[in-house]
Amino acid sequence: MKLLEDRILRDGQVRPGQVLKVDSFLNHQLDVELLDRLGAEFYRLFREDRVTKILTIEASGIAVACLAARHFGVPVVFAKKAKSKNLDGDLYTAPVTSYTYGREYQITLAKKFLGQEDRVLLLDDFLANGKAMQGLLSVCHQAGCAVAGIGVCIEKGFQPGGKELRQAGYKLRSLATVEEMTEDSLTFRPQEE
Amino acid sequence: MKLLEDRILRDGQVRPGQVLKVDSFLNHQLDVELLDRLGAEFYRLFREDRVTKILTIEASGIAVACLAARHFGVPVVFAKKAKSKNLDGDLYTAPVTSYTYGREYQITLAKKFLGQEDRVLLLDDFLANGKAMQGLLSVCHQAGCAVAGIGVCIEKGFQPGGKELRQAGYKLRSLATVEEMTEDSLTFRPQEE
Numbered sequence: 001m002k003l004l005e006d007r008i009l010r011d012g013q014v015r016p017g018q019v020l021k022v023d024s025f026l027n028h029q030l031d032v033e034l035l036d037r038l039g040a041e042f043y044r045l046f047r048e049d050r051v052t053k054i055l056t057i058e059a060s061g062i063a064v065a066c067l068a069a070r071h072f073g074v075p076v077v078f079a080k081k082a083k084s085k086n087l088d089g090d091l092y093t094a095p096v097t098s099y100t101y102g103r104e105y106q107i108t109l110a111k112k113f114l115g116q117e118d119r120v121l122l123l124d125d126f127l128a129n130g131k132a133m134q135g136l137l138s139v140c141h142q143a144g145c146a147v148a149g150i151g152v153c154i155e156k157g158f159q160p161g162g163k164e165l166r167q168a169g170y171k172l173r174s175l176a177t178v179e180e181m182t183e184d185s186l187t188f189r190p191q192e193e
Numbered sequence: 194m195k196l197l198e199d200r201i202l203r204d205g206q207v208r209p210g211q212v213l214k215v216d217s218f219l220n221h222q223l224d225v226e227l228l229d230r231l232g233a234e235f236y237r238l239f240r241e242d243r244v245t246k247i248l249t250i251e252a253s254g255i256a257v258a259c260l261a262a263r264h265f266g267v268p269v270v271f272a273k274k275a276k277s278k279n280l281d282g283d284l285y286t287a288p289v290t291s292y293t294y295g296r297e298y299q300i301t302l303a304k305k306f307l308g309q310e311d312r313v314l315l316l317d318d319f320l321a322n323g324k325a326m327q328g329l330l331s332v333c334h335q336a337g338c339a340v341a342g343i344g345v346c347i348e349k350g351f352q353p354g355g356k357e358l359r360q361a362g363y364k365l366r367s368l369a370t371v372e373e374m375t376e377d378s379l380t381f382r383p384q385e386e
Binding site for chain 1: 217223226255256258260261267269270271302306
């Protein structure tokens, strides 16, 4: 999606350790008008897939998911990273190893919010090694719901998460896929339709 | 706001320890159409206050803030609860004691996203003891920005957070204020205009 690629080129910053900082518009400060247009693009890509619910993971995934959900007219449910006193009843849980936070954590989701009747679109801001997405897929498998598709704003194409999900047969669409990046240059892979 | 009060009466659940669970529409599963209407109501309440940015705290505040920000046409910035490798540069920090999570944590916000030129609307899903909101206000004071107002979806009127913020002179608007609650009944305070 050219709009997102142009914004990454303009405002993204490449940092040591394969970090792409997009915190001025995607995951710390949020350009809500941009997110709304990304949401419309996710709707164009998945409108035929009979999505009943959008699943994401806190925190920055929530913004992406909410702005997309308006276009689909479906609710969002987000997996939590920390155990809250307010989470009771039966829970799905799955372990996730986070590179960004340098630790493993459990994600949790109340069973009552995902079931066999659902066709779920999984959305997140980033896909790199795919650990968070694998955690969400584990939750979907536990719930017995159908995975209608997976959408991410930015895929790091040089890390294995996207390739593994495509090989597993999922309909994965990334609005911008970074093929290579250095502190001086950044190239994108042509987008799938 | 009657729409929200009715939804709380229909789907909210009162649990021991003064817990009001609204996880089916506000902070685990998200009814995005409802959130959009809450966002429109925040706009009605604060449209004259020259808001340049909406500030919130992860995680469920992000949903409320994003849907409201569409109506204002301003960006959102959210304070983070955990230290990420991707947070570098100068940071505002403030301590927050969470009842829900049973611990104290530091919230952090990159200095570049909040400054003296900003007039900030603080939004969150809940206001009870006001600890998270005090943390956000501390960040605003460090930034030297103006606080245009504070909006929350649900205020627990029997806890002191709201009263303290009003006494301190802030323009605080709560879309639903719970006056009293037991497992059998729940009463609301009439809304301010």
